[in-house]
Amino acid sequence: MRATRPVGEVTRGTTNPNRLRRMDRWIAAQHGASLRRSEDPLAVDLGYGAAPWTALELLVRLRTARPDAEVVGIEIDPARVAAARPYAREGLSFAHGGFEVPLPGGRRPALIRAANVLRQYDEERVAEVWTRLRARLAPDGLLVEGTCDEIGRRHVWVALGPEGPRTVTFATRLGSLQRPSDLAERLPKALIHRNVPGEPVHAFLTDFDRAWAAAAPFASLGARQRWIRTVRSLAGPGGWPVTDTPARWRQGEVTVRWEALAPARR
Structure with missing residues (x-):
């Protein structure tokens, strides 16, 4: 059979250590309880870029909530996958793929993190990609999709469940x-x-x-x-319908319900 071409386009691949720390810490704090309940605590770092640092860091931070968490880094550029594989370790692996999120054995991840992936796409593509990624989630899974600057000082992301978008989080180095x-x-x-x-x-x-x-x-x-x-x-x-508490505000964050910020219908 012919191999299926990965869905998506190669990104710039800009990667810096600790770039996604704000998003990771939010995930571990806000999604930790769901991760602990999961029968398969698998997370996907989708489009990790030219170096595997973000996947390594995601594993470390998720394991503060679930010690047996696993991370699979997925990249559409096969050269990046080959470069990352020497960094594989227990609980961390790398695979070639795109928005189809190829995982062995039909596994459905508890988390998909897609940071700085959709920025180069047209706005019209977003709903389609969100739908595709949400369909790959476990029943209690979470998709986190957003954008940050090169060193992670400013970051905005959307959290989505299998049913659709839930919240928007703004996070910054104050x-x-x-x-x-x-x-x-x-x-x-x-x-x-x-x-x-x-x-x-x-x-x-x-x-x-x-x-x-x-x-x-x-x-x-x-x-x-x-x-x-x-x-x-x-x-x-x-x-505004803020969903978090001062414990998160102290981190330079605020989370608002998606419905309050969703694009106006045209």
């Missing part, structure tokens, strides 16, 4: 932040072209900047306290 809307350049492909007047994500970032400005007196207590005050204001009565 010491580098001038205003929350600085994160707009890292919006995932589903949202980045929607940061215009009339779209929910634009309204959210506008309110975020306004609340940040109002919280300026708290800057004397540090950027963390200003961020916490800002998010508390956003989540106040009649505000």
Whole structure:
């Protein structure tokens, strides 16, 4: 039989150690309970790039929640797979593939992480790719898809279950932040072209900047306290549907329900 061509396109492959630490820590904290319940604690690092650092780091961080977690790094470029295989170890392997997520034995992963993969695609492709990836998840699985800068200071991702998108998380190194809307350049492909007047994500970032400005007196207590005050204001009565708590806000994060930020229908 002829081999099936992997679905997708080769990415730039930019990889730096610790680039995805904010996303990984969020996954371990927020999805840890589900991972511990999983009969098959398998995670996929989809499109890990020119070097395998992100797959290695994902394994280490997931094992804080589930010591027997496994990670398979999947890359569409066979040369990158060959270069990564010397780094394989117990619980970590690498495979050639794309959005079809090829796994032996029909395994369905508890987690698929796709970071900085869809940025080069057209917005119209996002729904199709999300649908394909969600279909590969275990029943209680999670897909995390998003974008960050080269050293992981600013990151925005969407969390999706088998049923569809659930939340959007904004995460940043607070010491580098001038205003929350600085994160707009890292919006995932589903949202980045929607940061215009009339779209929910634009309204959210506008309110975020306004609340940040109002919280300026708290800057004397540090950027963390200003961020916490800002998010508390956003989540106040009649505000945005923030789903997390101050324990996550202290990490420079805020998570909002997808429905509140989803693109307006046209």
